[in-house]
Amino acid sequence: MRAPCGWRWAAHAALPLILLCTPSSAFADNTKSPAKAAKELYDQGVDLAGQQKFDLAEWKFRDAWALQQTYDIAANLGEILMQLKKPHEAAFYLGFAVNHYPASGKQEKRDWLEGRYKEAKSLVATLIIGANPAGAEVSVNKKVIGKVPLADEVYAPAGEVTIEVTAPDFLPTSQKLNIGAGKTERVQIDLLPPPRAVWPAMVVGGVGVATLVAGLGMYLVSTAKYDESRALYDGIVNDTQNSQHCRQPNPNPNCEALKSAAQTSDALFGPGVGLLIGGAVLTGLGGAYLGIALKPAGAPSPAASRGPTLNAVFVRRSGVVLQGSF
Secondary structure, three states: OOOOOOEEOOOOOOOOOEEEOOOOOOOOOOOOHHHHHHHHHHHHHHHHHHOOOHHHHHHHHHHHHHHOOOHHHHHHHHHHHHHOOOHHHHHHHHHHHHHOOOOOOOHHHHHHHHHHHHHHHHOEEEEEEEEEOOOOEEEEOOEEEEEOOOOOOEEEEOEEEEEEEEOOOOOOEEEEEEEOOOOEEEEEEEOOOOOOOOHHHHHHHHHHHHHHHHHHHHHHHHHHHHHHHHHHHHHHHHHHOOOOHHHOOOOOOOHHHHHHHHHHHHHHHHHHHHHHHHHHHHHHHHHHHHHHHHOOOOOOOHHHOOOOEEEEEEEEOOEEEEEEEO
16 A cells, blocks of 8 residues: 655655655546556556666656656656766756745745755756747757747756757857856857859949940940031031031031931940940849858848948949949
8 A cells, every 4th residue: 555645755864855755736637548657657656766776767757757747757867867877857847846836835844945956967968059040949058958048047968068050051069068067158159141142243333344344335336426426527527617517518528427426326335335224234233132141140230230221323425434332
């Protein structure tokens, strides 16, 4: 016949307490199969612990915990892990038991749990881990701890501790620390997005440069033809002292050359200017995107480092003026 609920004393002097016999409130709904199964596993774990078969008792309590997370399962599992020299795991369960101990519970039991929890923490490294973005997965020494934000402290064997944080669409990050037993370390790990591809900037910028070159060539030819037509016109006027000489029945022989040069200048001027403006815009866009793509994390906002900017374009026969920052 099972003893009444309360502290259960082990026969072995080295194990003064195998924690709690199951109170009626711990598994309030025994009609549901998970709660009933958890109670049966818990009872089996208590019996095995009383026989000092701690390795077998551990898995009974672990299986019970997987079905139902209660303070007394956590307390027993934590104590068993302490007996098995696994204080970094024991600290988690003992901490859970302390934090979820019922207000109506006996103070002596709470005091014992708190003392055991403090002892476990004195043997391990304690981590308070913050990370971004929310939902990132955190691993400590290759074991997944949970996802950000982590609600509890994390415990690891004292010494070198490796923290890894991963999240979709972000670069994985790891950090190694050396933490002594009983020490607490606060860690913040912010993941960075992968670098942006630079090929769009190269394509847009390349097209922009090619367009600029083509536009500049057409503009220079247009300007040269304009200068040629102007020189021919001035020559005709100087020869005849008549600006309307090309309209007379017998026009000056240079009138055909003047007409051809003027038509060529007019035909190339508009497209040349258009290509210059378009090329400048494309080159600016390519440079701006490249600046954003290569901007390191934590750099000033895009407004402060946005790359080439085109503010205005002035077209004159003497040249094209581009106003902006490059």
